Amino acid sequence: xxxxxxxxxxxxxxxxxxxxxxxxxxxxxxxxxxxxxxxxxxxxxxxxxxxxxxxxxxxxxxxxxxxxxxxxxxxxxxxxxxxxxxxxxxxxxxxxxxxxxxxxxxxxxxxxxxxxxxxxxxxxxxxxxxxxxxxxxxxxxxxxxxxxxxxxxxxxxxxxxxxxxxxxxxxxxxxxxxxxxxxxxxxxxxxxxxxxxxxxxxxxxxxxxxxxxxxxxxxxxxxxxxxxxxxxxxxxxxxxxxxxxxxxxxxxxxxxxxxxxxxxxxxxxxxxxxxxxxxxxxxxxxxxxxxxxxxxxxxxxxxxxxxxxxxxxxxxxxxxxxxxxxxxxxxxxxxxxxxxxxxxxxxxxxxxxxxxxxxxxxxxxxxxxxxxxxxxxxxxxxxxxxxxxxxxxxxxxxxxxxxxxxxxxxxxxxxxxxxxxxxxxxxxxxxxxxxxxxxxxxxxxxxxxxxxxxxxxxxxxxxxxxxxxxxxxxxxxxxxxxxxxxxxxxxxxxxxxxxxxxxxxxxxxxxxxxxxxxxxxxxxxxxxxxxxxxxxxxxxxxxxxxxxxxxxxxxxxxxxxxxxxxxxxxxxxxxxxxxxxxxxxxxxxxxxxxxxxxxxxxxx
Numbered sequence: 001x002x003x004x005x006x007x008x009x010x011x012x013x014x015x016x017x018x019x020x021x022x023x024x025x026x027x028x029x030x031x032x033x034x035x036x037x038x039x040x041x042x043x044x045x046x047x048x049x050x051x052x053x054x055x056x057x058x059x060x061x062x063x064x065x066x067x068x069x070x071x072x073x074x075x076x077x078x079x080x081x082x083x084x085x086x087x088x089x090x091x092x093x094x095x096x097x098x099x100x101x102x103x104x105x106x107x108x109x110x111x112x113x114x115x116x117x118x119x120x121x122x123x124x125x126x127x128x129x130x131x132x133x134x135x136x137x138x139x140x141x142x143x144x145x146x147x148x149x150x151x152x153x154x155x156x157x158x159x160x161x162x163x164x165x166x167x168x169x170x171x172x173x174x175x176x177x178x179x180x181x182x183x184x185x186x187x188x189x190x191x192x193x194x195x196x197x198x199x200x201x202x203x204x205x206x207x208x209x210x211x212x213x214x215x216x217x218x219x220x221x222x223x224x225x226x227x228x229x230x231x232x233x234x235x236x237x238x239x240x241x242x243x244x245x246x247x248x249x250x251x252x253x254x255x256x257x258x259x260x261x262x263x264x265x266x267x268x269x270x271x272x273x274x275x276x277x278x279x280x281x282x283x284x285x286x287x288x289x290x291x292x293x294x295x296x297x298x299x300x301x302x303x304x305x306x307x308x309x310x311x312x313x314x315x316x317x318x319x320x321x322x323x324x325x326x327x328x329x330x331x332x333x334x335x336x337x338x339x340x341x342x343x344x345x346x347x348x349x350x351x352x353x354x355x356x357x358x359x360x361x362x363x364x365x366x367x368x369x370x371x372x373x374x375x376x377x378x379x380x381x382x383x384x385x386x387x388x389x390x391x392x393x394x395x396x397x398x399x400x401x402x403x404x405x406x407x408x409x410x411x412x413x414x415x416x417x418x419x420x421x422x423x424x425x426x427x428x429x430x431x432x433x434x435x436x437x438x439x440x441x442x443x444x445x446x447x448x449x450x451x452x453x454x455x456x457x458x459x460x461x462x463x464x465x466x467x468x469x470x471x472x473x474x475x476x477x478x479x480x481x482x483x484x485x486x487x488x489x490x491x492x493x494x495x496x497x498x499x500x501x502x503x504x505x506x507x508x509x510x511x512x513x514x515x516x517x518x519x520x521x522x523x524x525x526x527x528x529x530x531x532x533x534x535x536x537x538x539x540x541x542x543x544x545x546x547x548x549x550x551x552x553x554x555x556x557x558x559x560x561x562x563x564x565x566x567x568x569x570x571x572x573x574x575x576x577x578x579x580x581x582x583x584x585x586x587x588x589x590x591x592x593x594x595x596x597x598x599x600x601x602x603x604x
Contacts, residue, residue: 021310022310023306023307023309023310023313024302024303024306024307024310026306027302027303027305027306028299028302028303028306031295031298031299031302032295032299035291035294035295035298035299036295038291039288039291039292039295042287042291043284043287043288043291046283046284046287047281047284050280050281050283050284051258051280051281053280054258054275054277054280055246055258055260057275058246058258058259058260058273058275059244059246059260061210061214061260061273061275062244062260062261062262062271062272062273063262065216065262065271065273066262066263066264066265066271069264069267069269069271070264070265070266070267073161073162073176073264073266073267074266076162076176076192076194077160077161077162077176077178077266078160079113080113080160080176080178080190080192081160081178081190083109083110083112083113083190084178084180084190085180085181086109088105088106088108088109089106089109089110089124089180089190090180090182090187091105091106092105092106092124092132092133093106093124093126093132093133093180093187093188094182094187094188103133106124106133107133107135110122110124110133110135111135113135113192114135114136116194117195118194118195119136119192119193119194119195120136120137120140120171120173120193120194120195121134121135121136121137121138121140121141121173121191121192121193122134122135122136122190122191122192122193123135123141123190123191123193124188124189124190124191125147125148125149125188125189125190125191126187126188126189127149127186127187127188127189128149129147129148129149129150129189132188136193137193139168140166140168140173140193141191141193143166143168143169144166144168144173144175146163146166146175146191148177148189148191149189151163151177152177152179152189159179160176160177160178160179160266161176161177161266161267161268162174162175162176162177162264162266162267162268162269163175163176163177163267163268164220164221164222164224164225164268164269165196165218165219165220165225165227165269166225167225167232171195171197172195172196172197172225172227172232173193173194173195173196174193174194174196174269175191175192175193175194176191176192176193176194177189177190177191178190178191178192196218196227196229197229197230198229198230200230203216203228203229203230210273211279213275213276213278213279214273214274214275214276215228215257215273215274216228216229216271216272216273216274217233217236217271217272217274218269218270218271218272219235219236219269219270219272220268220269220270221263221268221269221270222268223235233252234252236249236259236261236272236274237249238259238261238270238272243261243262243263243270244260244261244262245260246258246259246260247259247260248277251274255276255277255278256276256277256278257274257275257276257277258274258275258277258280259272259273259274259275260272260273261273316345316347320347320351323335323351323355324351327355327358330362335352335355401427402428405424405427405428406428408424409424409428453492454490454491454492455490455491455492455493456488456489456490457488457489457490457491457493457496458488459486459487459488459489459496459523459532460483460485460486462493462496462497462500463483463486463500463504463521464483465497466497466500466501466504467481467483467504467521469501470501470504470505470508479508479511479512479517479518479519480516480517480518480519481518481519481520481521482518482519482520482521482522483521483522484520484521484522484523485522485523486521486522486523486532487523487530489530489599490599491579491599492575492579495575495578495579496575496579496599498571498572498575499572499575499576499597500534502568502569502571502572503534503572503595503597504519504521504534505568506534506536506568506569506595507519507534507535507536507538507593507595508536509538510536510538510539510540510593511536511537511538511539511592512538513538513539514537514538516537517536517537517538518536518537519534519535519536520533520534520535520536521533521534521535522535529598529600530598530599531596531597531598532596532597532598533594533595533596533597534594534595535592535593535594536592536593536594537591537592538592538593539589539590539592540587540588540589540590540591540592540593541587541589541593542587542589543586543587543588549569549585550569550570550572550573550583572597576597576599579599579600580599580600581597581598581599581600582596582597582598583595583596583597583598584596584597
């Protein structure tokens with residue numbers, strides 16, 4: 001039973017739903033499961049593919065931009081070097097500091113570098129890194145304090161490169177450093193300071209060109225300053241050892257990105273390209289939305305199709321149910337139409353065949369019932385005739401025997417010896433016993449025909465009246481009889497009185513040989529119903545023979561021990577059975593017995 005209950009509790013669908021509802025629901029669940037599994041696996045695969053594609057694209061963009069800016073910086077350095085090699089500039093720089101010529105020719109040559117609006121300062125420095133000539137914002141040189149000689153000491157003496165980005169006030173600048181050579185010897189340095197800034201529109205166009213909400217971040221390779229070409233920004237969380245490793249982090253605005261960095265050759269810069277993870281997964285998210293829409297359409301279509309299929313299946317089942325209800329009510333004139341050749345058609349044909357057989361069996365059973373009823377009526381009439389014969393024909397000879405014996409005893413008892421007196425007494429006792437037996441048999445046989453009337457019964461008053469009726473026949477001092485509280489019940493009061501009389505009479509009889517006979521009458525609760533009992537401390541009986549107690553003429557004690565007809569308890573059981581109740585007994589030999597009986601609907 002536990003396994004069955006566990007199985008029922010673990011079924012997929014609730015058992016209270018009809019097949020017409022269960023089939024669409026089952027198909028809906030299956031479709032949802034399949035679509036969910038397919039969508040999840042596909043979505044995860046597309047995400048991995050999108051991420052791999054995004055990383056490859058990120059590496060490609062980083063390398064391309066690094067190469068692009070390398071070329072741009074190289075072009076700037078080459079243009080600066082061409083100006084630096086002009087004779088008028090070299091002559092001015094190499095002249096004796098105390099007898100230098102007019103700076104006008106050199107200034108005119110350097111002025112060509114200032115035609116570009118992004119150039120903020122052109123500066124000449126000697127071999128010691130001291131400023132010799134300035135064109136433009138000298139404040140930049142003063143704020144940065146850049147010493148070209150010290151910077152060049154870290155490179156080849158004739159090298160040209162782009163220096164670090166510097167923040168001066170609210171603006172950012174970077175130098176293009178060129179070594180000035182004369183007769184293949186270094187004579188000084190030319191610094192071309194350019195503004196590190198672009199317009200927001202240019203950045204938007206560049207980001208659109210790169211796609212994927214890509215952004216560029218530049219920084220000094222020593223990490224001193226980072227910028228998005230509009231303003232300084234926080235340093236990205238990059239590994240400066242494995243600078244080309246792809247990392248994932250959140251931008252200050254909270255959007256997650258993947259980023260790749262690369263140094264720009266010929267500069268002291270690092271370029272970082274960031275791609276939005278949301279843009280990378282945009283295709284995967286779009287696929288997920290499409291799967292959800294397609295799944296919803298498939299589920300709705302599946303429900304409609306399943307509902308149509310379930311109707312096709314349940315319509316003949318409904319007809320079968322109606323036909324079954326008709327057969328159950330006794331109407332065999334509604335066969336199930338056999339309109340298909342599948343399993344449902346075979347089931348309908350089998351049901352029609354079964355209905356015909358049930359109809360024939362029902363008719364045959366009706367005939368047998370009528371025949372048995374006629375036989376039973378005949379038997380009842382014969383039993384009534386027998387009862388009448390017993391109550392009239394047998395009573396007359398029994399009364400004659402008893403009367404003649406009494407006359408013989410009264411007229412001739414003085415002439416009888418002890419043996420004759422004993423025989424006369426036995427005749428009278430057996431005649432009396434025979435009369436009682438006849439009365440019990442007639443009562444037992446009539447019990448089968450009697451109708452039960454259900455009326456409220458005061459069980460305590462009824463039990464006390466039975467005790468009062470039986471006690472006068474008790475010889476000597478009366479026994480101890482305790483009648484406890486007894487709940488009322490419904491039943492036939494006359495018949496229930498017979499039950500009490502028989503049970504209390506038995507208790508009195510079988511406890512009569514005890515020195516202190518005790519009888520207890522009460523009730524107990526059993527599974528929510530009321531069970532009445534009669535308990536005594538009499539002779540008791542062996543429980544191995546308890547099944548004989550309530551059968552006619554079955555006695556567990558001899559006539560010499562306790563007289564009786566063997567019908568009383570059988571009559572008790574028949575009365576309780578007619579009330580649809582139960583009766584039972586418990587006992588230990590020599591310690592008494594207790595008899596229980598219960599009635600349905602005993603509380604009211």
